[in-house]
Amino acid sequence: MANNVHNFKVVLVGEGCVGKSSLILQYIENTFNSSHITTVQASFLTKKLNIDGQRVSLAIWDTAGQEQFHALGPLYYRNSNGAVLVYDITNESSFPKVKVWVKELRKMLGNDVCLVIVGNKTDLEKERHVNLQEAEQYSEAVGAIHFQTSAKLNEGVEDVFLALTNKMLEQAAKQRSRSETLERQGSQRRNVIIVDDEETAAPPTSSKQCCSHS
């Protein structure tokens, strides 16, 4: 088991221009490009990690943030193990959009998907328009980890993906043990069913007798 590579799919979502592409570029290629182009077509990059001897391969999906492209969302977040929901701390409207995404992802992917909420552009702290405490409280309430980053200065970027990966590993372990228990329960239940069959086989005869008596 330890030698297996864990393949995780991660999707980045959030309003247009919050810095999704920049975060990925910084994480994978260690660069920042202030004249980065608008994402129209979702793209896909991979990153290999080794966490305490566990090999992990992340398939990271960058999506388009603009409203219209929301319609394509399901194509990209299908089967995701984790999602990074990004907002821009200087843009008030980008935070409610995170809430919309949380609802949609929970509804479509269930509770097993690991969520991280990220407030990006901390280098522009002076222009902050999203309250940090509020964002943290909300994140906690929906079971997401909250982070702050600056894709520009490469602050906190690594931590986001590390924390998410750890969470996905935990989740994978949980799922494994859950399915093992299920298997055990399954075989037990099969035994029970056999017993049940014998038990239920008996009463009818007696009830029949009972009925015929009356």
Next chain:
Amino acid sequence: MAQTNFSKIDEYGFQRSKNFNYEVYGDFMSQYYRVLARRTKRWEELKDSEKHKKNNTLKRFVRKGIPISHRTNAWMIISGAQLLREESMLTYNDFKQQINNQTIIDMIQIDLPRTFPDNIYFSNESLLPSQLFNILAAFAHQNNDVSYCQGLNYIAGLLLLATKDEEATFWLLKVLVEKILPQYYIKTMSGLLTDLDVLDELIKIQDPVVYKHIKDIGMPWAVATTKWFVCIYAEVLPTETVLRIWDCLFYEGSKILFRVAITLIKLHREQILEARDLGELVVSFKGMAESPNVINCHKFITDIFKIPGSFSKKTLDKLRSKHQQQ
């Protein structure tokens, strides 16, 4: 080496990519210059009556490529933009006067510096970014279903680079979005979702082996081809190739997009079949942009009318209504 003869910036102001294949390009251009010169001469000889109305001579001429000097006028006519302008109650200036919605303005402002940042004509000192703003904002205010949608910035941007004419660009954008292309840019993107399903069916028929390979890997078409439709190949293929595609698109309509898609996939089927996972598959699709097959735009345009075989508007309409999104 051919390399030294070509600048790192193409004739439309775009930086050539790092892996740009100067050798292939050089070989191609040495013959294409002659083609261009001949086409220009032929266009000069076209009678006005042939230039100003759709007819079979013009259609043939368009497929062979419209010379730069004739492009704006020809596009205006064959696309119906000219007619749209003549029949409109409002002039472009009137439309510009209506720009007042701050949300729309902000949305477009965000994308201006992110549109062709490496193109020399879109650098700060140039007029083009403000013209692009006017076009996109005027368009957004007069079309509530679309308003502004990303992708339009690339289309209008390239129209502007090709025509160097702000007003013509506005009408061409309007006719493209409202008459020529399906509902790609509305809130639900229903036209795009439909066309992705149509492409799926077409590839299944045209190349079942490639189709199965893509299905086995599990790649949704949207992953590789959203931009093909939404940007009508701008920001995807080399500039000259895109403009040659647009020549045909303006004349013959949106079925051209499928001709191009099928041709791209069939010409690059070896690379596609070599890909072993989703990552490699996405890379093989991206690689199409730089392949000699598409750099030679003259040959590529002949290919799009040969390789997919016959493909009528009727067939397309039928497929589209079959896959209509609810």
